[in-house]
Amino acid sequence: MPPMKRNLTCLTLATLMVAGQLAPTPLLAKPASSATERAPVDSAGWTRADPKMDRFVADLMAKMTLDEKIGQLSLLTSDWDSTGPTMRQGYQDDIRKGRIGSIFNAFTAKYTRDLQRLAVEETRLKIPLLFGYDVVHGHRTIFPISLGESASWDLDAIEKSARISATEAAAEGIHWTFAPMVDVARDPRWGRMSEGAGEDVFLGSKIAAARVRGFQGDDLKRVDTVLATAKHFAAYGAAQAGRDYHTVDISERTLRDVYLPPFKAAADAGAATFMTSFNEYDGVPASGSHYLLTDVLRKKWGFKGFIVTDYTSINEMVSHGYSKDLEQAGEQAINAGVDMDLQGAVFMDHLARSVAEGKVDVKRVDAAVKAILEMKYRLGLFEDPYRYSDEAREKATVYRADFFEAARDVARKSIVLLKNKDGALPLAASAKSIALIGPLGDSKEDMIGSWAAAGDRKTRPVTLLEGLQARAPKGTTVAYAKGAGYQFTDAGKTDGFAEAIALAQKSDVIVAAMGEHWNMTGEAASRTSLDLPGNQQALLEELKKTGKPIILVLMSGRPNSIEWADANVDAILEAWYPGTMGGHAVADVLYGDYNPSGKLPVTFPRNVGQVPIYYDMKNTGRPIKPEEPNAKYVSRYLDTPNTPLYPFGYGLSYTSFAYSPVTLDKTKIRPGEPLTASVTVTNSGARDGEEVVQLYVRDLVGSVTRPVKELKGFEKLMLKKGEKRTVRFTLTDADLAFTRQDMSWGSEPGQFKLWVGPSSAEGQEAGFELTE
Template sequence: MIGIWHSLIETSHSRLKIQLVIEKKEIYTLGLVMEPFPLPLTITSVTVEGNRLDAIGYSVMAPGEEAAVKLAFDDDTFLGEIRLPFMGTISLQGSKGSGPSLAEAMISEVAPYRKADVRERSEDEIRDAVEDLLGRMTIADKVGQMSQCMASSFSFGGNVASDPPEKLVAEGSAGSILGAFDSRRVFELQRIAVEQSPHGIPLLFNADIIHGHQTIFPVPLAWSCSWDLEAIKQACAIAAKEASASGITYNHGPMVDVTRDARWGRAVEGAGEDPYLGALIAKAQVEGFQGDSLFDPETIIACLKHFIAYGAAEAGRDYNTVDISEGTLRNVYLPPFQAGIEAGAGSVMNSFNLYEGIPVAASRFLLKDLLRDELGFDGILISDYGAIEEIVQHGNAKDAKEAAKKAVEATMDIEMVTRSYDHLPTLIEEGQLSEALLDAAVRRILAYKFKCGLMDDPFRYIRPEKEIEYHFNSAHLLASRELARKSIVLLKNDGVLPLAKKGGKVAVVGPFGDTKDLLGPWQFSRHGHETVTLRQGLEAKGLEADRLLFAEGCGVECEIEGGLEQAAERAKQADLVILALGESSDMSGEAASRMDIALPAVQRRLAEEIVRLGKPVVLVLTNGRPLVLDGLEERVDAILETWFLGSQAGHAIADILFGDSNPSGKLTMSFPAKVGQVPVYYNRFNTGRPVTEANKEQKFVSKYLDGSNDPLYPFGYGLSYTRFDYSDIRLDRNRLTMDGSLVASVTVSNTGPMSGEETVQLYIRDLYGSAVRPIKELKGFRKLALAPGESREASFTIAAADLAFWTPANGYRAEPGEFKLYIGPNSRDAKEVEFELI
């Protein structure tokens, strides 16, 4: 029974294919893949007796409910059933092999609906066409364009009372669809919209394309550690290429929230704690997803989320209250959104939190005054899932009717999935709401349907032939592997890395040594079973079975009977141990906040068993947030932070471990030494009683009684297998005028044995002003690739605009005064000089 098997299933809505991937090394494992949409199922136990296989598992979409698989195999066929928490019991009958491509069967079916010679319309033509259509629409038609529904009964959140999507689309009560992972489903619903709805207006198809569609790239927190804007842009462009081939036109990403609290699960989706770097990465992602023109059918609308300050949730608890000043809002949380809007993002999504006591979904100040009027955003504003209904739950509206009124008055264009906007016709009839507000929203929605070419060619994004060509192809996998290598951060190395390709035995110990759970949250790939594990990556480097020992030791959060003993025995036989520990994918992401951000207790016990053997130990971490490594960091010889690296994770990690690639990643979130420091971030304000080297033994200064204020690893930190030396900083002048500039330079030399890449970082501190500024702020970086013995100069030009910040009294401006300028390999270890702005 070992190998790949498949079963074809006909449902009332679509044709499905389930693939079963059965493997055996130490034990049997079962992978389940559903095509054309993903199967969110984790198998925890597999039992084989003769020709029968039984398995149990769970789905993160239905916590507490068990899934079960029962199969009986013949030579080339099998029979059985699968019970899924969200689909019930499905009978299976299939045969050996991966089976036919479902996309291939659609090619001839879709072809007659495609149009040729469709040209891109001008802005004037779009405006005229929108006004013509708008003039023929009823209030109900307009509300339909502002309403979204799910493609099926599947729900990402709580259950939503709603009619079937076929009915809503046919009557014109839905203008966009969420969760149509199946291109056949896209085709069916689009055909209903075009052929049956009142004006034949095509649908937008929305999905969360966060770090890849079928080819999965490193999670955004990981790829931010590459500091490689072009590689991030390319990853988003590839994701758009794959997603658009399946009919997806509208992305619910990128997430550009600044994140300072590692307890918050959604830290995994962002670029970390710095607004400057976050802004550059936001721009790169928008440009990647949207390309040069949304008329290109290989691009998708980018949606900046979550506007705004979602990452400041108190206690790091998802959906929790936010209470910050306007200065913090504008100086910390706004820059990535501003950069994304300037890059042309077509959409923005609200955050779930309050600001100044008002839910963002109802905040006219944030959504109308700041986002639209001040920042000039004229795209589609979409609510997050259930956010309009939650205005009631927050206590800012009596009922869904009042919530809908407030959201529309705040210029919210589309309600995601829930049905509060069904109250809009009544509100207009009662004179409580102006129809002009609906007209403005529908203009924006229709304008983007024209910009995407949907109004002239509704089926242009349904391209099964391109699905076959693009999904998980070799070029995309290579790009994923390259970015994964750049995303790995070497946190510690006492000389044990890189590993020798010839020599002694290596033991891989831990729950992440041979798991495919390396993709991270917010991905829906059908190719999860093809994820390269760490063990597979090492084997591909030529480690034969007699040199590569393996023991799982424990589960991510549970014990395995005899697991610790087996792990210790394997480790004793080895010359070096790779300790593969971390978090499962469902421990990060939305609704995945953690109070204790240490490794789970069972993994800490496993680590203790291994390190006390006295062998050289390399800790390889798989996780979606900075972790507290207290008690372990000082006892291992090397630490690789690999995050969730995507489809080619195992190959990328092995490339780094063996030195085929020199690590170059730099942290974009500080690692706390203790959980009590959280939130800990480099660009903090000074206090009136700052702790210093001179006063650290005194009592009445801002410090802890039981430990240092400093993080374990600071923002910007990351080691290499070579050494980089920095010269003193050179300034071409030490006085800067408001209309002038100065140049700061250093010479960086590779004094080690290997070629490598260094990210040279520039920080500035405004020493005094009308409002306090952070002790350091990133203002630039340069990436230098240097051969052994090579030296190069890194230069930075500073102007007054780089020193500007927002205050209530003065708005955005730079203030004359004295500044410190730092250049170095991270936010802590940097050389400094002073200059003056006059």
């Protein structure tokens, strides 16, 4: 596979350069928030002019009837699988009639070939189908959930994960993935936090671009690429009370500064498609928002791909109270900028009438059809409609050994060490008996989490029990007792406690594998509590009474409330849902074969009462002072500190790192002039290890209030024990830009602070000034 090309014109001056590295550090994409006024960047190549394609598509469209055009705008599910209630059966007949242009939830080379044959051999114009699927964090080989991958802070690893996912999916006939999800998520009650990159704009923008590059590669004509979809446009992650599909009510400034930047980064990276969100913005459902879909996405950003709705979201505009009936909903959606109707059959059933009545201009229909046909052309489907449906290639590609090894590596990188009292980890050789306890200790189905595409939940995932038994030194026994349940109905029960406690009492160390059932995260999986569900907490407290060391391994798709555990157990690993090879990866970390390097992409609250809580909140007019924690008339809680349990960017290692004071090459800069901040990081511990060096900036005074700090750069380093390295971050005024009081985009002169350190909560500080 040739190396992926990256268009350097989209890269920021905030480039991270590490002195003494043997290979150049990959450049990081410019914060999308500071790119919202720039022309789009063609990093994938598909937007380049292609006169031959233009002629082909124009000739084809000249032959199409209105009904055939509307068919290209219709995406329906096969009967293979479904992510919701199927609204229309008999799709094979619809394909023959040219009423469907795309199918989702269909895969395998044979199945997609059979469906494709209907379109290219039994229809008048022989237009091939486009096959889509939710390939979110793997296809057959499943990587950690997206939130977990984001905890690696390793853009190359994340891009490789998407590349492998695309390769497997494409080998099974899939042309198009409904990923990446790039919604900023700041409320862990929302189950779909698990599908994205967490709470931060900068990190989320980098990861969005990496995933798009991974899925699409550098040439859509290659048969190991799939179209990427940036979803859910827009502000879906801001659902009130963390309840899925709920109302979103945020300011225009917050939309621009927080929720749009990762989408802009995905567009700049070349995302071929965008998916609308279920929510409303400013009182208008996203699938009917001309402002979002046309004014922002197409006109301001110059997006040239096509826009698909989420599942039946056009139909849901009636329930929103925005449309009187489905016919009006279809008119509002296509006139707003929607090109393809996913599963609702609204365009299929009503659009022709709307055109006939003059409510929808046929030119708008033509524009949507053109965008879709162009993408089919760019994939090479008109040259060979079956090029993705090759059974020999499928057999040679899925479940490759190197894919499994890559999944294991990404899972290791994603694990975050949250606590390690007195060096409880790595497990000592003297621990000859290990009690593995908890509902997630030997559960194959949970290892791969939600949205696991075609992943096998029954046989292939490696459980923690299997991983520990395979890794434990000779003479060490690993025994398992489930002990507790993780369903809500398990609360109050004690079945299994006695067996688990007896096992713990006769063992040297307890590894408690706890968290959430896989279907408690993802879509339609909101919670009002962040506590460990079921009776897990009660069992954990009983295990504490045995006096044995306890290692808590968490598997979940959101931050859980584990304040008691933080105070009472010896070590805590956040493993998320680690994927097909998760059991081996966790065992690698428990035994020290891999030194954990993950950092949190989300803030861990102490309890649900602190939610929403994120690191870049604003100061308020009455900020609490650390030296006066009990002051009355300040912005604080009476019963809980303002601080989180674990801050954004936090994660421990089996070694230690020391940071020198930060030095600046100047303390004043003019617009366009670079500022370089340098810090020397030393591995001061006894093991080799990786550290994520993070740069944060605060604008002290602005025309509107500004966050207490914002991530502006990071670099992941591997340092041998005793090794030191100087990290240099370069900033200009472009990196300090935001939506100003007059709603224009730009920076403002004034005083700034910056910090370089291991998390959002600590670092070496320096100050500088941006002049006129």
